[in-house]
Amino acid sequence: MPDGLGAPLFEPLFDRVALIGIGLIGSSLAHICRRKGLARRIVAADASKEVRTRVAELGFADEVAPSAAEAVRGADLVVLCAPVGAMGPIAREIGPHLAPGAIVSDVGSVKVSIVEAVAPHLPASVCFIPGHPVAGTEYSGPDAGFAALFHNRWIILTPPADADQKALARLSAFWTAAGANVETMTPEHHDLVLAITSHVPHLIAYNIVGTAADLEAVTQSEVMKFSAGGFRDFTRIASSDPIMWRDIFLNNKDAVLEMLGRFNEDLTALQRMIRRGDGDGLSELFTRTRAIRRGIIAQGQETAEPDFGRRAQEE
Amino acid sequence: MPDGLGAPLFEPLFDRVALIGIGLIGSSLAHICRRKGLARRIVAADASKEVRTRVAELGFADEVAPSAAEAVRGADLVVLCAPVGAMGPIAREIGPHLAPGAIVSDVGSVKVSIVEAVAPHLPASVCFIPGHPVAGTEYSGPDAGFAALFHNRWIILTPPADADQKALARLSAFWTAAGANVETMTPEHHDLVLAITSHVPHLIAYNIVGTAADLEAVTQSEVMKFSAGGFRDFTRIASSDPIMWRDIFLNNKDAVLEMLGRFNEDLTALQRMIRRGDGDGLSELFTRTRAIRRGIIAQGQETAEPDFGRRAQEE
Numbered sequence A, B: 001m002p003d004g005l006g007a008p009l010f011e012p013l014f015d016r017v018a019l020i021g022i023g024l025i026g027s028s029l030a031h032i033c034r035r036k037g038l039a040r041r042i043v044a045a046d047a048s049k050e051v052r053t054r055v056a057e058l059g060f061a062d063e064v065a066p067s068a069a070e071a072v073r074g075a076d077l078v079v080l081c082a083p084v085g086a087m088g089p090i091a092r093e094i095g096p097h098l099a100p101g102a103i104v105s106d107v108g109s110v111k112v113s114i115v116e117a118v119a120p121h122l123p124a125s126v127c128f129i130p131g132h133p134v135a136g137t138e139y140s141g142p143d144a145g146f147a148a149l150f151h152n153r154w155i156i157l158t159p160p161a162d163a164d165q166k167a168l169a170r171l172s173a174f175w176t177a178a179g180a181n182v183e184t185m186t187p188e189h190h191d192l193v194l195a196i197t198s199h200v201p202h203l204i205a206y207n208i209v210g211t212a213a214d215l216e217a218v219t220q221s222e223v224m225k226f227s228a229g230g231f232r233d234f235t236r237i238a239s240s241d242p243i244m245w246r247d248i249f250l251n252n253k254d255a256v257l258e259m260l261g262r263f264n265e266d267l268t269a270l271q272r273m274i275r276r277g278d279g280d281g282l283s284e285l286f287t288r289t290r291a292i293r294r295g296i297i298a299q300g301q302e303t304a305e306p307d308f309g310r311r312a313q314e315e
Ligand SMILES: NC(=O)c1ccc[n+]([C@@H]2O[C@H](COP(=O)([O-])OP(=O)(O)OC[C@H]3O[C@@H](n4cnc5c(N)ncnc54)[C@H](OP(=O)(O)O)[C@@H]3O)[C@@H](O)[C@H]2O)c1
Pocket: A020, A021, A022, A023, A024, A025, A026, A045, A046, A047, A048, A051, A068, A081, A082, A083, A084, A086, A089, A090, A107, A108, A109, A110, A132, A133, A134, A135, A136, A137, A138, A139, A140, A141, A142, A241, A244
C-alpha cells in the first residue's frame, strides 16, 4: 500500500474500542483503527463539546459518545488519550461502567503517577496495561492526527508483574498492527528513560527560547531573523502544547530533576572548558556525540538527510 | 526557474572570485556563483590536497589553485571559507599577493576574533568587509554544498565604520544575487546575537547528548530507540563538525559565557518551579515561547509543517 501501513487485518482485534480524549494521539489512534480494521466499532469521547462536534464532522469514529462513561460501556479495549492530569478523574468516572474482561490502557507521557492515579479506580475484573507511544508532533487537537503517526515508532507498555499474558499479547498485537514496535518495562524505568530522551530536552528548549525572549542586548526581531543557525529547532520543540508539558513536569518531577542535575553538572564542566580555552576537551566531546546520532539513524528513528530550513525551500 | 533562484545576471559582478577553503560554505558559494553568473572566473583553493582533487573532479570551480596565494592573484573578490581558526594564517599568506582594490570577505561564524586575526595582515589597498551567512546544514566538505543554501537566509556583514561604500554595495549585491538578505551590524553585536541564536543552542545540544551517553541507569540503546520524543533533534545539531564548533567556542568565549549565564539563571528558576509544583509558572513560560516560533514562521525562516521523524516516513 502506498502509505506503507500494509493491508487491513482479516479479522478485527477488538469489537469496540473506546478512545477517551481525542487530540493528536486519540485521533491518530482512530485513524489507524479504521485504516487497518483493528476494531469493529470505534467510539470517541472527549470532555470538550467543541471537540466532540469536530470529531463527528471529521468522521473518523463510528460513534461520538456524550461521556466517557457511555463510551466505555461494552468496550473490550479502552484507551485513555487525555492529558496526564485528567487520567485519574476519567478512571473514577468510567470505573463502574467498564465491561468485565476489558483491557484498559492509556497513552500518557509519564507512567508512575498515572498508575497511581488510575489503578485504584478500576474494578478487579478489567486488565490495566499502561502504555506510551513515543511518537508525536508539536501539534494537538483532533485535526492533527493521522494514521501513520505510530509507524516505525516505539510503544512502551508497562504491564504490572501479574498482568494477564493474553491481554498483554492482544494489546501488543494492536500496536504492532498500527505499525509500532513494542517494548515493555516498569513504569519507574519508563519515567527515567523518558526524562532524558524527551522531558529534559523539552525543558531546555523551552528554557532557551525563554532566555532569548528576555534579552535586552539582542532584540526579539534579531532572534527570529537569525534563528537558522540552530535556535529554530529549539523553538519548534518549545511550541508543543503548554498544558501537556506542564502536566508532564508536575508528574515526573523526580526523574526530571535527577536528569537535569546530570545535565547541569556536565554543562558546568563544558563551561569551564570554554573559559580555560580547552580545545581538546571540546572537540573530544563534540566528536563523541556523533556516535549516538549514527545509532539513531541506523535504528530508523531518523533520516540522514541534511536539514536546511526544513522544506522551507521547497515551497 | 524551478529552483527558485531566478535567472543568471546579464553581467558578472566580479571578474575573478577566489574562494579559500572549499567545504560546505565554499562549495555552496562556488555553485551559486556559477548558477547565477556572479563571476567570470571561480578559483578555488584549499589546504588539503584531497579536497583540491575532489573539487577538480566535481568541476564547480573554473580553476583549482595550488595555494591560497596563487588563488588570490588578480582576484577582485576573495572570500575566506576556512574554519575560524585558520583565517589569521590564511590572511598572512595572501596579504602580499592581493590585488589593489580587491574586496576581501569571509564567512566565519564569529566576527570579533576574525577581524583581530585577519585585518593586520591585509594591505591598505584592499577593502576588508567581514561576513557571516546564517545558513548551514550539519554536513561539511566539498560534496555537501548546493546553490540554494543561502536562499532566503540572512548574511550579516560587519563593515568597519570607514568601509568603502561602493565595495559594501558590490558585496551586498553579490549576496543578494545569491538569494540572501543582507544585514549589517558591528562585529561585537554579531557575536552576541549569534551566541544566543546559534552558539549556546549548539552547546546545550552537545551537552545533553553527552549527558545521555554517560548515564548508567539508561542504556545508549534505550536513548537511541526512544529518541523520537525530542532528543533526536538535539543529536542532529550535536552531529555538526567538531573542529568548526571547537573554533567557535574558543573564539566567541565572552559572548557565549554571558548568554550561558542567562540560560543557567533561567534554568535554575525553572527547576525550582518543578520542585515546588508551580504549574501556573510552567504553563505561563510554555505559552510565552510559542510567540517566538510564530514570528520565525512569519519571517519565512521555517515552515509550519509538523515534524514527525523528518521525512523518515516518506522513504
Ligand atoms: N502530543 C504528543 O506528542 C504525545 C506523544 C505521546 C503521548 N502523548 C500523551 O497523549 C495524551 C494526549 O496528548 P495529545 O497530544 O493527543 O493531547 P491533545 O491534542 O491536547 O488532546 C487531548 C484531548 O483530551 C481532552 N480532554 C481533557 N480532559 C479530558 C477529560 N477529563 N475527559 C475526556 N477528554 C479530556 C482534551 O479536551 P480539551 O481540549 O477540552 O482540553 C483534548 O481534546 C497526553 O497524556 C500526552 O501526555 C502525547
